[in-house]
Amino acid sequence: MEPVRKADFHCDVIWKLLEDPTLSFERDDQGKLDVTLPRLKQAGSTFQTFALYIPDRMEKTMVPLLQSVDLFYRKVLALPEMAFIRTAGDVAALRRNPGTIGAMLSLEGADGLQGDLAMLRILFALGVRAAGLTWNNANWGADGVLEPRGGGLTKKGRAFVEECNRLGILVDVSHLSDRAFWDVLQLSGKPVIASHSNCRSLCPHPRNLTDEQIKALLAAGGLIGVTFVPQFVSSTRAPAGIADVLRHVERICEFGGERQLMFGSDFDGIDQYVRELTHPGELHRLQDALSANYSDALVGAFFESNAMTFLATHLPQ
Template structure:
């Protein structure tokens, strides 16, 4: 069983209205057949508005929500997870679950009312930035490394009041620490690796990793090749340097996975889509104890969601 904390399948389906999530669709890295093949039980699905969308607004976000409902949740075996009771239902049945997440707050245009509306529609996680600056915050690739704006600070407060998971994966380092100062915020990193194992601005410093461990926030190891290894072909076993490093900092109980499938066009060898999670699981069982492998594959992610989602 697998929990995957980040993919961009909704973006691909937004771009191509003919893509069928519930069929064997070769253009998708994540689909219902591939989830079944790879043992993916819970999949986070991001609303990411790509840069070709000029002047994004909440209407674009709602188009993604509509895609989720019409083209994913039309499958009676897929449940939108909004609460711990939904989480438990998925765990104890043959159903599979999806969580709706927001990657980049550009489309909100500073409106907290729109954030509240999206929460009512099932949004359960917000990552305020993509790579660069917006009205709320600087992203990890913004060279000035700024933090949250005043309106961005209100976004944090509102997210906290709503009980939203708060995704630090694309935040600038300054913004990360500003978010970390907020008591009770469900801070996690959906798809980031360890900077000590691969020096990339999108990866987490040891200090950030220790902070997330202290706050019991999940760290989703991602499959973006250039976040795993600087040069050359990347193999599944290259992920283990990141896992081992986070474990060395005390993070064994907080490691999960966030593939970034459908948001990448270069892949780890043997891990080109969700159906190939079986290859990762097999390698994990070779290199770690069965208890550790199960933690990384799903138990840590499940525990994080059980701590963080509303009861009902």
């Protein structure tokens, strides 16, 4: 099979650039980044989502979020090969320009907004088009998956979801507690995404989704991004491999999700890797494994067209 175009709905390279200003996305001559322009080119990438994430050791305010947006503009968008994706029209233009890589901003954890939806509107104006309320812990809007009380959305969290719907920001349910997941699914008037989550029935980690959650997300027209975080791929002592990733793909397809499945690598957000899948340049190995089990059309859908069709439908016009 010829190389297929690749789309990835989650990476954390921006927070690495935030913590170490000497790093270069354009060339990464220090070998400290998973996702770089050369590796995206090597993969045949056409789209990459860049997450805005504030680690716990930083102050949870708008300042590091805006600094991260600034880095995205200066170190990613400034490169002629990269194209900003904010609207359905941007997706259409990207498809007409082979060799260009689309770049979209997402928010991973809304702690820094401090409950002020004006801050969400500012991030929307700056180009953020997907947002998850929490990381793993609780904040003003909801509980994350590792918060012991397992609470759902707060009043402000509900207002956040409604404002995302109004603006045209995709709501991301990865990292939410189970109760918050169901609150979002019930409340959102638009399809939601799980940008980087796997199947809990195959790997019982709380960051993964239950079969019931996956079925409900698919029934609501959403997307699920199979991720390459080893702890979410396999619970055995043996290192996770590409065959283990395929099990999650197969499970989602069993639920009729073959046209709603994508990939959300979590590259640069992990320090352990699935064997032979350590950066975008190695995605051809996953493609080869998928091609042994699925048609060329479906492999292309998993890697790129499912995600891009969804964006063309649900991003602002």
